[in-house]
Amino acid sequence: MPTLEIKTGILGASGYAGAELLRLLCGHPHFKPLCLVAASQAGARVGDLYPHLAAMAQQRYQHVQESLSELSRCDLVFCALPHGQAMTLLPKLESKVIxxxxxxxxxxxxxxxEQWYGVPHACPELLxxxxxxxxxxxxxEIITSTRIANPGCYATAAILAAAPLCQNGLIKGSLVINALSGVSGAGRAPKAELHFAHMYEDxxxxxxxxxxxxxxxxMVLERVAGAPVRISFTPYLVPMVRGIHLSCSAELAQDRTEEELLAVYQGFYKDQPFVSVxxxxxxxxxxxxxxxxFITPALDERTNRVIVTCVLDNLVKGAAGQAxxxxxxxxxxxxxxxxxxxxxYP
Incomplete structure (x- = not known):
């Protein structure tokens, strides 16, 4: 029998998340990336930018305005554009799934x-x-949806780390979240603060x-908890390419042992194929x-605080893999x- 082929397009295919999507799609039996859009690299071959993607090295990137009709004919479109750009382009597409x-x-x-991204939303009625x-x-909900907003990399780690605590009412007060990320999370565009001489040993x-x-x-933790949730979040850039190491901590609402906390997390993620407690x-x-x-809950008995650590790859579970x-x-x-x-590894 012929293999089901689902025509797939990628907006922003030349960035790090777009390239990671291409790497993963090389091994997918059904999603076939046939329309690769990258305005800044239009006309270039994939292999010119990413020689490691040998299976599609000869495919060329296309300009976005010349590709809207082709993207609309795709069954599936992944959009890996910076915020502010997707909301002006995606409503124009008639693709089955985005x-x-x-x-x-x-x-x-x-x-x-508008408060956190600094610009008004272009199509608030579609949110x-x-x-x-x-x-x-x-x-x-995802199974029946045709428009999916992929979570942010930090958000994925933080929500997965804290959701069992919030759903079970195990904590009181605000959550303190610290996260260290590799520089690929900042994107492919060159920036002075990401130069090797600046980042190395810093x-x-x-x-x-x-x-x-x-x-x-x-927003998501409040949906899980059914009550207001406040966090204090501090992100850090570290001199490595990819990966996020996050910790979140909060005061326990009542005394718990570390074994009890571990059991809560094991039960919460028991049937999840990509989460290991x-x-x-x-x-x-x-x-x-x-x-x-990987998620590890721990108990600081001295302060009666739970501390949960979470690690993931920001380009895979934090972006392309989750998509x-x-x-x-x-x-x-x-x-x-x-x-x-x-x-x-290593």
Missing amino acids: VDLGGDFRLQDPAAY PTWSYGLPELFRE LRAYKVAKHQHTPEIE AREQHGTKEVRGANRV LQNANLTFGFDEALGLDLSAL
């Missing part, structure tokens, strides 16, 4: 979008038509108390290149199709 890896359709409140694409929490916080994933994390701490190299999350997981679900495939990948 998965947006950017931030334009994650927040349901247009006022919150309720988009589903939040975190399969571990909203799988059934570690610094950025967007302290101002990061745009803050309202996204709070562990007793021991894990590092970013153990998830590099894989759609895998593919969402697309699998909405097309009725096994969500792990094309994602059964071991981490690259």
Whole structure:
């Protein structure tokens, strides 16, 4: 029998998330990337930018305005454009399914979008038509959706780390979240602060108390908790290419043992194919290149605080891998199709 071929387009195919999508789609039996759009690289071959993508090295990037009609004929479109661009382009498309890896359709409140992203939302009336694409929490909604807002990388780690605490009413007060990320999360465009001489042997916080994933994390955790949730979030850039190591902590609402906390997490993620709950701490190299999350809850008995660590690859489970997981679900495939990948180690 011939293999079912689903015509797939990628907006922003020349960025790091777009390139990671191409890498993953090379191993997918159904999603065929036939329309690759990258305005800044229009006319260039994939192999010119990413020689490691040998299977599609001869495909050429196209200009966005010349590709809108072709994208509309695609069964599936992944959008990996920076925030602010997707909300002006995606409403023009008639594609069957769209998965947006950017931030334009994650927040349901247009006022919150304007506050945290600095510009008014171009199509606030469409926000309720988009589903939040975190399969571990909203799988059934994703299955029936055709417009999916892929979570942010930090948000994915923070929500997965804190959701069991919030759903079970185990904490009181605000959550303190700290996250260290590799520089690929800042995108492919060259920036002075990302030069090797600046980043090497350096570690610094950025967007302290101002990061745009803050309202996204709070929005989803409030949905899980059924009550208001407040977080204090500090992200850091570290001199590595990919990976996020996140910790979140909060005061326990009542005394719990570490074994009880571990049991809560094991029960919450028991049937999740990409989330592993562990007793021991894990590092970013153990998830590099894989759609895998390791979560470890710990108890600080002295302060009666729970501390949860979470590691993931920001380009895979934090971006392209999760987008593919969402697309699998909405097309009725096994969500792990094309994602059964071991981490690259060392």
